[in-house]
Amino acid sequence: MKKVKSIMIVLLSVMVVGCSNKNNEQQEDGSIAIEQQTEGESQSIQSTDISKENETPVATDNIVEYSEYFQGISGCAVIYDESSNTYSFYNKEKCETEVSPLSTFKIVSALAGLENNVLENETSTMEYNGVKYPIDTWNSNLTLKEAFETSCVWYFRQVVDMVGQEDIRAMLKEIQYGNCDISEWNGSETNSLPELNGFWLESSLEISPKQLVVTLNYIFSSENNFNADNLEELKSIMYIAEFDNGCLYGKTGSGTDGKAWFVGFIEENDNKIYFAIYLDDVQNKEAVSGNKAKEIAISILNSEV
Numbered sequence: 001m002k003k004v005k006s007i008m009i010v011l012l013s014v015m016v017v018g019c020s021n022k023n024n025e026q027q028e029d030g031s032i033a034i035e036q037q038t039e040g041e042s043q044s045i046q047s048t049d050i051s052k053e054n055e056t057p058v059a060t061d062n063i064v065e066y067s068e069y070f071q072g073i074s075g076c077a078v079i080y081d082e083s084s085n086t087y088s089f090y091n092k093e094k095c096e097t098e099v100s101p102l103s104t105f106k107i108v109s110a111l112a113g114l115e116n117n118v119l120e121n122e123t124s125t126m127e128y129n130g131v132k133y134p135i136d137t138w139n140s141n142l143t144l145k146e147a148f149e150t151s152c153v154w155y156f157r158q159v160v161d162m163v164g165q166e167d168i169r170a171m172l173k174e175i176q177y178g179n180c181d182i183s184e185w186n187g188s189e190t191n192s193l194p195e196l197n198g199f200w201l202e203s204s205l206e207i208s209p210k211q212l213v214v215t216l217n218y219i220f221s222s223e224n225n226f227n228a229d230n231l232e233e234l235k236s237i238m239y240i241a242e243f244d245n246g247c248l249y250g251k252t253g254s255g256t257d258g259k260a261w262f263v264g265f266i267e268e269n270d271n272k273i274y275f276a277i278y279l280d281d282v283q284n285k286e287a288v289s290g291n292k293a294k295e296i297a298i299s300i301l302n303s304e305v
Contacts, residue, residue: 059085066090069299073287075279077300078209080217083271087210088304098178098206099278102253103151103290104261105200110148110237111219112171113159114230119144121233126155131193148237151252151290154195174225175215178207190256202255209276212263216274220265238264243298245305246273250297252290258282262293266301273305 059080066077067090076091089095113119122145133139137150147155160168165185172180184204187197199205207215218224220231238249243266250264258281265274277293277300 057085059087062088064088064090066300069296073279073284074281077277078213080213080274095209098208100202101200101207102255102261104251104253104263106156107251109156109160111234112163112168114233116163116167118159118162122237126158145237157195157198175218177215178211181205209278212276213274252294254290258285258288260288260290260293262297
């Protein structure tokens with residue numbers, strides 16, 4: 001019995017010592033945990049500070065009065081100056097309303113064609129099918145540059161079909177193009193011939209003038225993932241003229257019932273000023289066209305920018 005008692009005493013002593021050591025370890029671990037937590041909090045704070053430094057500054061919004069340039073036509077204008085990170089809005093509510101992009105979408109379909117090797121450069125040709133179209137310049141084989149300048153729908157219908165729905169959808173998501181809705185792939189029969197219809201022509205795809213400016217800014221910024229040569233080809237077909245305040249690039253778009261666009265940017269040195277002019281005036285539809293929107297844009301850019 002004495003021997004058993006001795007063994008139990010020894011075991012109890014070990015357990016007491018062990019618990020004591022364990023408590024000491026817990027205290028030490030607790031100290032370390034506190035130090036690590038403090039360090040972690042410090043790193044978190046530092047990380048937050050860095051992320052705040054890297055955040056894009058919030059753009060400034062200016063409301064402007066451009067009615068004199070619109071000459072009684074209902075519409076809106078949004079201009080974004082990249083260097084000052086400033087938006088100027090005429091009829092801001094209309095600038096933030098999604099509508100059909102019409103033929104301004106040819107900017108995106110051309111880029112999609114180039115990025116997916118459907119098009120190689122501005123000389124890439126699509127074959128004319130022999131149908132007599134109402135626009136004479138469409139009635140022949142056309143290069144990308146010719147099709148873009150004449151806004152030939154059948155050419156870009158072929159491009160979009162060759163790129164395919166999956167890649168078009170992926171590009172629209174990447175560039176955050178309006179509602180990204182291509183569900184009406186073949187269009188809504190705006191025109192009588194199937195090759196003159198598409199989801200971008202008064203159909204499922206819609207985008208606001210402001211969103212379109214944001215999209216153009218992304219496409220031509222340094223943050224995009226597009227091939228630099230393809231972007232140069234795109235700029236080449238978008239080029240319109242050189243003005244005192246820079247080179248003008250853009251695309252018109254015309255629809256039914258008094259709807260029209262002119263969108264693009266003016267570039268001088270390292271700065272780009274993006275713009276979108278949208279007209280929507282069924283009462284004055286005879287006066288509304290892509291060219292009229294272009295005329296208004298040029299007047300604003302020459303006088304106000």
